[in-house]
Amino acid sequence: MHTDGPTPLLADLHCHSTASDGGLSPASVVARAAGNGVGVLALTDHDTIAGMGEAREAAVAEGMHLVSGVELSCLWRDQTIHVVALDFDPEAAGFLAVLEGQESVRHERAGTIDERLRKQGLPSVLERARALAAGVPGRPHFARALVDAGVIPGERQAFQRYLGTGKVGDVATCWPELALVVGWIREAGGIPVLAHPRRYGLTNNKLRKLVHAFQNAGGQALEVLSAGHSPQDSGYLTRLCLDGGLWASGGSDFHWPERPWSELGRLPELPAGPEPVWWHFRRETRARLQGE
Known part of the structure; x- marks a missing residue:
């Protein structure tokens, strides 16, 4: 283009x-x-x-x-x-x-995602997700953080099991x-x-x-x-x-x-x-x- x-x-x-x-x-x-x-x-x-x-x-x-x-x-x-x-x-x-308000909403959403994952028996990966994002983490950062934590073999599996549409980590905003x-x-x-x-x-x-x-x-x-x-x-x-x-x-x-x-x-x-x-x-x- x-x-x-x-x-x-x-x-x-x-x-x-x-x-x-x-x-x-x-x-x-x-x-x-x-x-x-x-x-x-x-x-x-x-x-x-x-x-x-x-x-x-x-x-x-x-x-x-x-x-x-x-x-x-x-x-x-x-x-x-x-x-x-x-x-x-x-x-x-x-x-x-x-933008500050939008970012605040995303921070709240990230905290909710982490809380829901912990209720599934997973370790907290919020800080790792934040580090990966260099800012406000989204679901892709949580997927990579779960892989880094050794609790799931790959990011695709993280979405299939926890973070994809309709899964526990899919938080409505x-x-x-x-x-x-x-x-x-x-x-x-x-x-x-x-x-x-x-x-x-x-x-x-x-x-x-x-x-x-x-x-x-x-x-x-x-x-x-x-x-x-x-x-x-x-x-x-x-x-x-x-x-x-x-x-x-x-x-x-x-x-x-x-x-x-x-x-x-x-x-x-x-x-x-x-x-x-x-x-x-x-x-x-x-x-x-x-x-x-």
Whole structure:
């Protein structure tokens, strides 16, 4: 996926580091992306921008453009939905307060996961999970911590037995509503992007309703390209963009090097039709991307 303009740049606008549930440090994510030819990157860790400073320093060293990003969790009809915020002001006081609240929810969730695992007769692995996460741990960090503790042979087995959907470690979280999250992003000057829309298991009819609610709340773009989206998925999402006048975005959703299907920068070009999201970045961001 390349930007347009005098010097097209390979762009990846959705990826994760150890600041949330990724496997590489922010600096390592940037280095890996640069090695894959990425020129424009958004580090979009879950509900935190804790890795942004490290990523920014690495991006300067690599000669890469880093766009502010974060993936926020929210609820729509009691289902967890993710919205990527792009090109917001990372120093906006109100938005930083929102992120602090989201992080607090994740800390509480981590404590509940550990408590539930201990009730299954397992040792406490919360501190190890926190160390692995370099921040707020998620289920992948608990899986690795259980392996490190020698109580289960592999992370896949940890999910199958304890941490997967519907298992004891799958803790429901009371996230804010979709409309609130979209509004917070807009107030910080950012662009709300509905993340990986085809991954929520919704029928076409329900997905249209989600997109309609997202747009009514002030949402502006759909992630047309994402790991796991088929060409048919991307085509359908492109039509939804065109129908609603939404912009198109895309990202690998990179988490771990061991997952080649979500490698950094390995994206097709955006389908023709919808306006690319980077056309609507803030003026100073667009100027940087165009080398002005």
